[in-house]
Amino acid sequence: xxxxxxMMYQDGATPxxxxxxxxxxxxxxxxxxxxxxxxxxxxxxxxxxxxxxxKEGMPWFESTAPEIEVPIRIATRSSDETxxxxxxxxxxxxxxxxxGPLMRLVWVRGNExxxxxxxxxxxxxxxxxxxxxxxxxxLLMDQPDADIGKEHVFTQLSDIVxxxxxxxxxxxxxxxxxxxxxxxxxxxIPLKKKTVSRGQEYLLHxxxxxxxxxxxxxxxxxxxxxxxxxxxxALLSAFxxxxxxxxxxxxxxxxxxxxxxxxIRADAVFAFGLLLELSMDKRPGPGxxxxxxxxxxxxxxxxxxxxxxxxxxxxxxxxxxxPRMAEFLKYSKPxxxxxxxxxxxxxxxxxxxxxxVDAIFSPSVIGSLGxxxxxxxxxFKQQLDFSxxxxxxxxxxSEAVAIKEKLTDLLLQxxxxxxxx
Numbered sequence: 001x002x003x004x005x006x007m008m009y010q011d012g013a014t015p016x017x018x019x020x021x022x023x024x025x026x027x028x029x030x031x032x033x034x035x036x037x038x039x040x041x042x043x044x045x046x047x048x049x050x051x052x053x054x055k056e057g058m059p060w061f062e063s064t065a066p067e068i069e070v071p072i073r074i075a076t077r078s079s080d081e082t083x084x085x086x087x088x089x090x091x092x093x094x095x096x097x098x099x100g101p102l103m104r105l106v107w108v109r110g111n112e113x114x115x116x117x118x119x120x121x122x123x124x125x126x127x128x129x130x131x132x133x134x135x136x137x138x139l140l141m142d143q144p145d146a147d148i149g150k151e152h153v154f155t156q157l158s159d160i161v162x163x164x165x166x167x168x169x170x171x172x173x174x175x176x177x178x179x180x181x182x183x184x185x186x187x188x189i190p191l192k193k194k195t196v197s198r199g200q201e202y203l204l205h206x207x208x209x210x211x212x213x214x215x216x217x218x219x220x221x222x223x224x225x226x227x228x229x230x231x232x233x234a235l236l237s238a239f240x241x242x243x244x245x246x247x248x249x250x251x252x253x254x255x256x257x258x259x260x261x262x263x264i265r266a267d268a269v270f271a272f273g274l275l276l277e278l279s280m281d282k283r284p285g286p287g288x289x290x291x292x293x294x295x296x297x298x299x300x301x302x303x304x305x306x307x308x309x310x311x312x313x314x315x316x317x318x319x320x321x322x323p324r325m326a327e328f329l330k331y332s333k334p335x336x337x338x339x340x341x342x343x344x345x346x347x348x349x350x351x352x353x354x355x356x357v358d359a360i361f362s363p364s365v366i367g368s369l370g371x372x373x374x375x376x377x378x379x380f381k382q383q384l385d386f387s388x389x390x391x392x393x394x395x396x397x398s399e400a401v402a403i404k405e406k407l408t409d410l411l412l413q414x415x416x417x418x419x420x421x
Contacts, residue, residue, distance in 0.1 A: 026355030
């Protein structure tokens with residue numbers, strides 16, 4: 001496993017699960033679902049893998065033989081919110097990583113409408129990978145004989161990082177120095193091993209209406225900002241308004257590594273990426289639109305400096321620091337308000353021959369290391385969709401509801417901003 005995958009794998013017994021829920025209108029059969037899942041396993045070996053540990057304690061993905069089928073759990077659909085209740089259950093249902101597989105399906109079954117929750121251990125699947133899996137899963141559900149190809153699997157760093165980069169003495173020296181520096185710094189800082197009592201974990205889910213979403217996208221384009229930046233600023237502003245001095249004024253945003261590493265195919269299944277940290281200017285003065293433009297300039301500069309290959313090399317020289325880093329994430333005071341992941345427009349068909357995709361809900365994910373607070377957004381069928389995940393011990397649900405309302409209000413207000421052109 002690469003560094004980030006090991007971080008999410010932890011000890012193999014602690015859940016770190018990601019869920020991708022979708023609502024299907026039409027009659028489904030269990031055989032139809034199982035066939036589609038087998039097709040996914042045939043293309044992506046990691047979906048039919050377990051985890052083994054070598055003599056040095058390094059975990060590896062290892063294909064199971066014979067392949068173990070992806071299990072399907074059926075839950076009765078009693079309301080439109082049943083899928084949210086099942087999602088919370090699945091967060092803390094551990095995978096047997098030693099036997100595999102590291103994915104399962106929950107079928108929230110109704111007569112004409114069902115929700116399907118694809119659940120995966122986060123150590124082998126990120127948001128972009130989950131999106132690729134969902135596209136192929138829906139295609140195989142509708143067309144059982146569809147050819148979805150075969151994934152070219154990464155088995156070593158040289159499959160991703162170009163040889164010229166791997167052989168660069170300058171880059172190797174820099175990666176080694178940064179890896180050792182991180183190790184020494186983490187061990188030099190004293191750490192009180194006292195965990196925050198999480199309390200009840202929860203999920204808040206909501207959407208912006210189609211017209212409001214369309215207007216928001218148009219106004220962001222007119223202002224020269226992305227929806228991601230506008231939402232980041234609204235999120236930071238909402239935390240500041242609701243939590244006051246408790247707010248850290250920092251959001252951490254995962255960045256799609258495929259944009260920076262062309263060696264990685266769009267349908268590759270993996271769990272490593274890049275991170276972007278954003279903070280807002282809290283000084284009084286310009287309105288929300290002007291602050292968003294300033295934040296966009298900051299984000300663009302930071303994104304321009306990201307280097308996927310250098311980051312991967314540096315982290316691979318930092319494996320010795322991983323146990324201590326996990327302790328810091330678990331025991332130290334959170335330094336950010338929230339993890340915010342924007343998946344953008346989900347380019348997945350909504351009408352198939354035998355069923356329709358009524359909705360794709362933004363994924364949810366929760367792990368045991370540190371602050372679990374996460375906001376994930378996406379756009380499907382021209383509606384901006386949000387999933388907010390946290391725990392009472394970090395952010396009381398009442399505060400989360402207030403943050404949700406403030407964030408939504410700010411995004412709706414932005415639509416009234418004057419066109420600077």
